[in-house]
Amino acid sequence: MSDGRERILGAVRRGLGRPALSDSRRAVLDQRIHGGEQNPLRPALPAxxxxxxxxxxxxxxxxxxxxxxxxxxxxxxxxxxxxxxxxxxxxxxxxxxxxxxxxxxxxxxxxxxxxxxxxxxxxxxxxxxxxxxxxxxxxxxxxxxxxxxxxxxxxxxxxxxxxxxxxxxxxxxxxxxxxxxxxxxxxxxxxxxxxxxxxxxxxxxxxxxxxxxxxxxxx
Missing domain, CATH: 3.40.50.10420 (NagB/RpiA/CoA transferase-like)
Known part of the structure; x- marks a missing residue:
């Protein structure tokens, strides 16, 4: 993550009173972002x-x-x-x-x-x-x-x-x-x-x- 993006997200977290993501939570988020897990709520398409x-x-x-x-x-x-x-x-x-x-x-x-x-x-x-x-x-x-x-x-x-x-x-x-x-x-x-x-x-x-x-x- 770029320094600028980290600063912005850090300011948002502080404003919301939330701590930084733990390594385990960040890993789960990265997996979702890069397609490692599909959204179970998306509708099935017709065949x-x-x-x-x-x-x-x-x-x-x-x-x-x-x-x-x-x-x-x-x-x-x-x-x-x-x-x-x-x-x-x-x-x-x-x-x-x-x-x-x-x-x-x-x-x-x-x-x-x-x-x-x-x-x-x-x-x-x-x-x-x-x-x-x-x-x-x-x-x-x-x-x-x-x-x-x-x-x-x-x-x-x-x-x-x-x-x-x-x-x-x-x-x-x-x-x-x-x-x-x-x-x-x-x-x-x-x-x-x-x-x-x-x-x-x-x-x-x-x-x-x-x-x-x-x-x-x-x-």
């Missing part, structure tokens, strides 16, 4: 492929999920989807996706963070959770967070081999993959933005995108 469960989860929360054979089909799938919505074939996308042939599919794309004037934003998920239809995105120069929240239409590309069953599984995998290279922000997005504050009537797009499309590649 179906994770891709099916995830797609159903996305649709349950008012999102859309298109299953494509591989990442190379993402540009054509997005172009077709935008045409069906009556939206111009233009998008602002994460630089991490620049290697795909967007122009060849007839899409006009720009790269980088959104300034709030883009109708369509395209992101890449680091993981996705079948239990709830949630996509998990990391911040950084290659995956700007603004693309997740400012455009009206949010499109997320995720590979099927990045699907996990439960949230507990997601944190275990993230720790393994990221090691000490954690981003400043991890976003968990489940469906488009919504609110029912006014007369308990559901409104999409209240605080962010009003449409969410997930392109699930390799499923």
């Amino acid at each position: 179906r492929p994770l891709a099916e469960l995830f797609a159903a989860g996305v649709e349950k929360v008012a999102g859309e999920c298109l299953r494509i054979a591989d990442r190379d089909q993402a540009p054509a799938a997005l172009k077709t989807w935008l045409e069906a919505q009556g939206v111009a074939a233009e998008a602002r996308m994460a630089p991490a996706l620049a290697g795909l042939d967007w122009a060849g599919a007839g899409l006009s794309v720009t790269e980088g963070a959104s300034a709030g004037d883009d109708l369509v934003g395209v992101s890449e998920a680091v993981l996705a959770v079948a239990e709830t239809g949630t996509v998990i995105l990391r911040s950084g120069p290659e995956t700007p967070t603004t693309l997740n929240f400012l455009p009206d239409y949010h499109v997320v590309l995720v590979d099927a081999d990045r699907l996990v069953g439960h949230f507990e599984d997601a944190w275990v995998v993230l720790r393994e993959r990221l090691g000490n290279d954690w981003p400043r922000v991890i976003n968990l997005i489940t469906g488009p933005s919504r609110t029912a504050d006014v007369e308990q009537t559901m409104q999409l797009g209240a605080h962010g995108p009003r449409r969410l499309l997930v392109l699930l590649a390799g499923a």
Whole structure:
């Protein structure tokens, strides 16, 4: 543990009047953190492929999920989807996706963070959770967070081999993959933005995108 983190946690413990963890309690905590023990309260998932469960989860929360054979089909799938919505074939996308042939599919794309004037934003998920239809995105120069929240239409590309069953599984995998290279922000997005504050009537797009499309590649 870093000196800075130890100082902060030490101040919290002192404020709560709690002693430092004993070696035995710390060992139990480390085992839980690194996936050595599963949460017995997490719900059992239906006996179906994770891709099916995830797609159903996305649709349950008012999102859309298109299953494509591989990442190379993402540009054509997005172009077709935008045409069906009556939206111009233009998008602002994460630089991490620049290697795909967007122009060849007839899409006009720009790269980088959104300034709030883009109708369509395209992101890449680091993981996705079948239990709830949630996509998990990391911040950084290659995956700007603004693309997740400012455009009206949010499109997320995720590979099927990045699907996990439960949230507990997601944190275990993230720790393994990221090691000490954690981003400043991890976003968990489940469906488009919504609110029912006014007369308990559901409104999409209240605080962010009003449409969410997930392109699930390799499923």
